[in-house]
Amino acid sequence: MADILQILILGLALGGVYALMGAGLSLVFGVMRIVNLAHPSLIMMGAYVAFWGFRLYGIDPIVMLPVAMVILAATGVLLYKLVFEREAKSAKYSEMTVLLTFAFAMVFEGALATAFTNTQRVTTPDYAVDAIFIGNVFIPLGQLYAGIVSLVLIGALALYLKYSRFGYAIRATTQNREAAELLGVNVNFVGLVSFAIGLALAGAAGALVSFVFSFFPSKHWEWIAILMSLVVLGGMGSILGTVVAAYILSVVAAFVGFFFGATLSTLTFFVALFVVLLVRPQGLFGEKPELA
Amino acid sequence: MSSYDTVDQIVAARKAYNETLAQAADRTRVTWLPVLLLVILALFPLMQFVGNYNYPIHLVLYTLMYVTMASGWNILGGFTGYISLGHSVFFAVGGYFAGMILARYGVSTIIMAPVAGLVAGLLGYMIGLITLRVRGPSFIISSLALVMICRILFEKWQFVGGAAGLSLPINDLPVQWAKLPYYYAFLVMAAFGVWVAYRVKHSKFGLGLRAISKDEIKAESAGIDTRFYKVLAFAISAFMFGMAGAVWGEYLTYVRPNIFVHILYFSVWPALMCILGGKGTIAGPVVGAVLIVAFNEFFVATLGASAINILATGLIMALTLMFFPLGLIGTLARYRKLPRALNWD
Amino acid sequence: MSLLTVKNVVAGYGDGPAILNGASVDVQPGKVHCIIGPNGAGKSTLLKAICGMLKIRSGEVTFKGESLKGLRPDQVLRKGICFVPQERALFPKMTVRENLRMGGFSMTDKRLLEKRIDEIEERFPILKERRDQHAGTMSGGQQQTLSMARTMILRPEIVMLDEPSLGLAPKIVQEIFDIIRVMAADGITILIVEQNALMGLRCADWGVVLDLGRTLFEGPAEEVLADPRIREAYLGAKKAA
Numbered sequence: 001m002a003d004i005l006q007i008l009i010l011g012l013a014l015g016g017v018y019a020l021m022g023a024g025l026s027l028v029f030g031v032m033r034i035v036n037l038a039h040p041s042l043i044m045m046g047a048y049v050a051f052w053g054f055r056l057y058g059i060d061p062i063v064m065l066p067v068a069m070v071i072l073a074a075t076g077v078l079l080y081k082l083v084f085e086r087e088a089k090s091a092k093y094s095e096m097t098v099l100l101t102f103a104f105a106m107v108f109e110g111a112l113a114t115a116f117t118n119t120q121r122v123t124t125p126d127y128a129v130d131a132i133f134i135g136n137v138f139i140p141l142g143q144l145y146a147g148i149v150s151l152v153l154i155g156a157l158a159l160y161l162k163y164s165r166f167g168y169a170i171r172a173t174t175q176n177r178e179a180a181e182l183l184g185v186n187v188n189f190v191g192l193v194s195f196a197i198g199l200a201l202a203g204a205a206g207a208l209v210s211f212v213f214s215f216f217p218s219k220h221w222e223w224i225a226i227l228m229s230l231v232v233l234g235g236m237g238s239i240l241g242t243v244v245a246a247y248i249l250s251v252v253a254a255f256v257g258f259f260f261g262a263t264l265s266t267l268t269f270f271v272a273l274f275v276v277l278l279v280r281p282q283g284l285f286g287e288k289p290e291l292a
Numbered sequence: 293m294s295s296y297d298t299v300d301q302i303v304a305a306r307k308a309y310n311e312t313l314a315q316a317a318d319r320t321r322v323t324w325l326p327v328l329l330l331v332i333l334a335l336f337p338l339m340q341f342v343g344n345y346n347y348p349i350h351l352v353l354y355t356l357m358y359v360t361m362a363s364g365w366n367i368l369g370g371f372t373g374y375i376s377l378g379h380s381v382f383f384a385v386g387g388y389f390a391g392m393i394l395a396r397y398g399v400s401t402i403i404m405a406p407v408a409g410l411v412a413g414l415l416g417y418m419i420g421l422i423t424l425r426v427r428g429p430s431f432i433i434s435s436l437a438l439v440m441i442c443r444i445l446f447e448k449w450q451f452v453g454g455a456a457g458l459s460l461p462i463n464d465l466p467v468q469w470a471k472l473p474y475y476y477a478f479l480v481m482a483a484f485g486v487w488v489a490y491r492v493k494h495s496k497f498g499l500g501l502r503a504i505s506k507d508e509i510k511a512e513s514a515g516i517d518t519r520f521y522k523v524l525a526f527a528i529s530a531f532m533f534g535m536a537g538a539v540w541g542e543y544l545t546y547v548r549p550n551i552f553v554h555i556l557y558f559s560v561w562p563a564l565m566c567i568l569g570g571k572g573t574i575a576g577p578v579v580g581a582v583l584i585v586a587f588n589e590f591f592v593a594t595l596g597a598s599a600i601n602i603l604a605t606g607l608i609m610a611l612t613l614m615f616f617p618l619g620l621i622g623t624l625a626r627y628r629k630l631p632r633a634l635n636w637d
Numbered sequence: 638m639s640l641l642t643v644k645n646v647v648a649g650y651g652d653g654p655a656i657l658n659g660a661s662v663d664v665q666p667g668k669v670h671c672i673i674g675p676n677g678a679g680k681s682t683l684l685k686a687i688c689g690m691l692k693i694r695s696g697e698v699t700f701k702g703e704s705l706k707g708l709r710p711d712q713v714l715r716k717g718i719c720f721v722p723q724e725r726a727l728f729p730k731m732t733v734r735e736n737l738r739m740g741g742f743s744m745t746d747k748r749l750l751e752k753r754i755d756e757i758e759e760r761f762p763i764l765k766e767r768r769d770q771h772a773g774t775m776s777g778g779q780q781q782t783l784s785m786a787r788t789m790i791l792r793p794e795i796v797m798l799d800e801p802s803l804g805l806a807p808k809i810v811q812e813i814f815d816i817i818r819v820m821a822a823d824g825i826t827i828l829i830v831e832q833n834a835l836m837g838l839r840c841a842d843w844g845v846v847l848d849l850g851r852t853l854f855e856g857p858a859e860e861v862l863a864d865p866r867i868r869e870a871y872l873g874a875k876k877a878a
Binding site for chain 2: 086
Binding site: 175185 | 688690710711714715719720722724726727728729730731735738739740742743
């Protein structure tokens with residue numbers, strides 16, 4: 001029984017981080033209908049920002065988090081302006097953008113690996129290896145902190161989307177781009193800002209990931225499938241759905257890992273992705289198969 | 293105030309335009325270049341009599357393997373419009389199947405290649421039945437998931453050697469001739485791949501595939517069995533990858549999950565070659581394969597690191613997609629600048 | 638003096654063929670105009686060209702003497718022309734109240750916006766009743782009411798409706814046309830495209846027959862209804878709903 005509880009807690013602790021990793025992806029898809037396969041490689045970039053901040057200047061990764069967000073947001077503005085704005089009129093837009101983001105995933109991976117080699121890295125603030133004990137079960141402190149920060153950021157995003165004027169514009173564009181445009185929303189600008197926010201979230205996730213998982217540039221391939229499984233299960237574009245899916249899959253993966261070993265634990269995400277795409281392409285919360 | 297007269301004029305003009313297009317295609321189609329290329333490549337190993345051409349032979353062989361795969365990928369990705377980034381799965385399946393037969397019974401993979409292709413094709417048919425139910429980005433993502441799943445399965449499957457893979461015997465030919473069996477095998481496969489692509493494109497089947505790529509719902513309402521067509525296209529492309537993987541295993545003398553289920557080299561590259569050369573054209577994958585292998589050689593020779601290689605592949609892909617989405621052959625054809633020699637359609 | 642003049646407009650989608658081949662319409666202030674014509678005649682295309690969703694290849698669209706050519710949809714909206722497309726243009730996962738707020742997205746005065754939303758809710762009690770319900774969960778007629786009511790928040794001069802009766806039950810259609818008359822009584826100039834030509838013309842002051850991308854006939858709605866040639870070609874097969 002204690003075992004079960006322990007696994008559940010470990011799964012939930014990671015769920016928050018996965019949720020944040022997927023949230024930006026979901027936002028970008030919602031507003032721009034871009035399946036951003038480069039998102040995980042951008043998270044990787046955020047992780048390196050935090051890593052070097054800690055390694056060179058001893059700055060705590062959670063303190064580096066805003067820095068990573070700003071750097072990634074700037075990257076987002078640049079990418080949007082140089083690449084995605086001009087693709088908006090492309091005939092096979094969704095397919096085109098998938099291939100393009102895939103290409104950029106390779107560019108970022110290659111750039112990171114060239115600059116920092118493929119050595120396995122991890123940021124090691126004190127709390128990363130600490131844990132608190134409650135009776136027989138323990139909660140790793142690093143994962144706990146990362147989970148809390150993730151939930152705070154996602155909560156802030158949700159409030160912003162729900163109540164700010166620009167949040168209205170973002171939601172409206174997600175739900176009906178043409179109608180939003182007709183009502184006076186500058187959808188291109190909304191796209192730019194959402195893209196930047198999405199990448200800022202990738203940066204934040206990267207900073208947290210840097211002390212939760214060990215990482216190296218080519219690891220983003222594994223994350224692609226993991227994150228895709230979250231957003232696809234949650235219903236592409238639904239941030240709430242992504243969060244719920246993150247917790248579900250994270251817990252399931254923790255159990256699979258406990259009973260069948262760590263390798264098969266990752267397989268959970270891949271198989272879930274495959275099955276969801278084929279059985280219910282709209283995901284848990286989607287209403288129509290937008291991707292199909 | 294009727295404008296029926298103008299409508300008639302427009303229809304007539306359209307018909308005339310279509311006819312000139314058809315005639316132009318007829319006049320520009322050439323067969324001598326592919327045939328000449330084939331003859332030159334068949335005679336190329338004779339160079340071994342006058343010097344050491346082991347490395348150039350390796351490069352040509354490597355390119356030919358990619359011509360086989362890119363031409364196969366083209367049938368699904370180019371004609372049908374289903375972009376797969378997971379075909380390394382079929383490359384690996386072919387490699388493992390033929391590798392196991394070689395390791396157990398000593399039958400050369402060159403002989404087994406067509407069988408390995410069939411096994412991969414059959415698997416492709418079955419996977420296609422499932423994954424081709426979704427299209428567009430969903431299909432692309434499902435193909436990525438397939439690679440991830442396949443990689444883990446091969447690493448866990450002890451029967452085929454787990455993560456260490458299979459070791460295969462080295463043939464006992466003298467060094468300068470050791471590569472030749474594989475060289476000719478790949479030459480035949482590449483020619484076969486291009487020929488199949490050509491035959492498919494000019495068949496009713498190929499017409500159906502192109503209809504699916506344009507508008508699947510309309511194609512279906514026009515009476516095309518879209519499901520069967522798509523799945524068959526998937527199986528044919530998987531067949532090409534399976535054959536290539538089979539012979540590549542013996543050539544390398546080992547089959548290993550991290551090499552064979554490699555997403556960059558055996559999933560992305562064939563796709564990229566097609567896109568760069570021109571999706572849906574016959575010469576496109578060939579030109580793309582030559583270009584990518586040449587680029588790769590250049591990068592490896594000048595910069596060495598594999599990380600730069602990934603960076604360069606990504607950049608080439610991004611720039612091609614942004615500025616030449618139709619690929620080299622497609623863009624040239626669009627502006628009517630395509631040299632006759634490269635119009636193999 | 639016409640409020641909006643469309644003159645010899647040629648337009649189409651992307652690089653495709655021209656759908657409009659020199660369409661012309663005169664929109665009179667304060668009247669209800671109904672554009673009829675068979676499928677593919679270019680009716681919806683005309684509205685999209687006016688509101689800036691499609692590029693006008695040649696011809697002229699002037700509103701109060703100013704050209705609308707080359708303006709973006711949000712700019713046309715600011716001039717006072719609202720467009721309700723066929724798909725109703727609602728945000729399915731936003732509440733009714735949030736949808737109304739989106740209607741005033743281009744307004745900067747938040748208090749004025751809330752005041753106008755309150756007014757709208759007074760006039761359309763159903764919207765008040767459902768204010769916290771997601772728009773996507775309402776019935777077709779309620780959705781159409783919402784999208785029409787939403788345009789009134791901006792107090793526009795012209796409202797263009799693309800097939801407001803599409804997919805609605807006959808009884809509901811009558812309600813929708815009643816709302817159109819109410820809007821017209823408020824002094825809003827209305828331009829509707831209607832498949833249900835008889836119904837549309839009966840509600841309208843002015844009729845326009847469009848076919849093959851050109852204006853075939855324009856005149857008072859009763860005249861269009863009475864013209865035997867038009868009755869035969871465009872109204873004959875249609876049963877009154």
